Amino acid sequence: MSLTVVGSMAFDDIETPFGKSDKIVGGAATYIAWCASNFTPVNQISVVGGDFPAGELDALSARGVNLEGVQVKKDEKSFYWAGRYHMDMNTRDTLVTELNVLGTFQPVVPESYQDCEFLMLGNLAPSVQLSVIDQLRHKPKLIVIDTMNFWMDIALEDLKKVLAKVDVLLVNDSEARQLSGEYSLVKAAAVITRMGPRFLIIKKGEHGALLFHGNHVFFAPALPLEEVFDPTGAGDTFAGGFIGHLARTKDISFENMKTAIIVGSAMASFCVEKFGTQRLREISRPDIDERIRQFVELVNFDISLV
Numbered sequence: 001m002s003l004t005v006v007g008s009m010a011f012d013d014i015e016t017p018f019g020k021s022d023k024i025v026g027g028a029a030t031y032i033a034w035c036a037s038n039f040t041p042v043n044q045i046s047v048v049g050g051d052f053p054a055g056e057l058d059a060l061s062a063r064g065v066n067l068e069g070v071q072v073k074k075d076e077k078s079f080y081w082a083g084r085y086h087m088d089m090n091t092r093d094t095l096v097t098e099l100n101v102l103g104t105f106q107p108v109v110p111e112s113y114q115d116c117e118f119l120m121l122g123n124l125a126p127s128v129q130l131s132v133i134d135q136l137r138h139k140p141k142l143i144v145i146d147t148m149n150f151w152m153d154i155a156l157e158d159l160k161k162v163l164a165k166v167d168v169l170l171v172n173d174s175e176a177r178q179l180s181g182e183y184s185l186v187k188a189a190a191v192i193t194r195m196g197p198r199f200l201i202i203k204k205g206e207h208g209a210l211l212f213h214g215n216h217v218f219f220a221p222a223l224p225l226e227e228v229f230d231p232t233g234a235g236d237t238f239a240g241g242f243i244g245h246l247a248r249t250k251d252i253s254f255e256n257m258k259t260a261i262i263v264g265s266a267m268a269s270f271c272v273e274k275f276g277t278q279r280l281r282e283i284s285r286p287d288i289d290e291r292i293r294q295f296v297e298l299v300n301f302d303i304s305l306v
């Protein structure tokens with residue numbers, strides 16, 4: 001089952017209360033690909049500069065990530081992002097954003113990606129996300145989109161155009177409030193789902209995630225971890241686990257999306273344990289299964305109603 005992923009591949013510089021990463025490889029599509037490739041082959045669409053390490057691309061290829069759609073601009077620099085987390089690790093300041101190759105990115109969908117059945121639009125300019133949808137000759141079975149407040153501030157009209165064409169939107173709680181103008185997340189979900197996406201996932205960091213669809217709501221907790229080392233990429237990893245599971249099982253029912261949210265949450269819990277993509281590179285299928293089992297234990301309870 002083909003999964004196409006669009007998003008940034010980047011250099012990140014991360015500072016947390018626990019340490020500094022220096023310049024490491026990151027980017028939304030990098031996290032999504034490392035995560036989703038545990039479940040299904042990935043067709044990647046992105047852009048990097050000549051400074052992006054060839055070894056990083058080789059490592060992704062070895063994982064079953066097809067890089068035909070990744071443009072390498074030899075004489076330019078890769079996207080660079082630097083951020084610093086506050087003590088609570090839920091909030092961060094962006095210190096530097098250098099768009100470099102991302103500033104002029106015009107994605108080209110290779111012919112071999114045209115059979116795409118699942119499309120993951122990582123956080124990028126809405127016009128770029130829209131261009132990928134428009135290049136596909138057949139509408140995928142499911143389109144999932146991630147976005148952020150930045151695009152709501154500077155490109156709301158473009159964002160609304162792309163939202164009208166997608167099935168699932170992933171945002172955090174403050175972004176859901178900004179996009180809808182409603183404080184209640186239940187009211188926010190009603191407003192947002194009228195904009196296009198039939199399913200809405202609201203991420204609440206260490207407090208888990210909510211899935212809305214019509215009158216149905218599902219809640220998945222985040223695994224209580226002793227230590228969150230670096231939350232960068234947790235949202236992208238969640239997205240990769242969510243769509244990876246759906247692509248592997250080929251089932252886009254609400255029931256299966258509940259499982260997909262648990263898979264996404266389990267994968268995100270690995271991501272935050274080390275800097276960058278390091279932990280995602282180390283884990284194998286048995287580690288993932290054990291983590292999912294811990295989730296089942298966390299939320300499973302017997303109750304008899306009299």
Ligand code: AMP
Pocket residue numbers: 008010011012026027028081097123124125150231232233234235236237
């Ligand atoms: P997350 O922690 O899930 O929000 O994602 C963090 C990743 O997003 C980092 O690896 C950054 O390289 C990437 N990123 C940050 N800002 C942007 C942006 N404006 N466009 C695309 N990717 C970005």
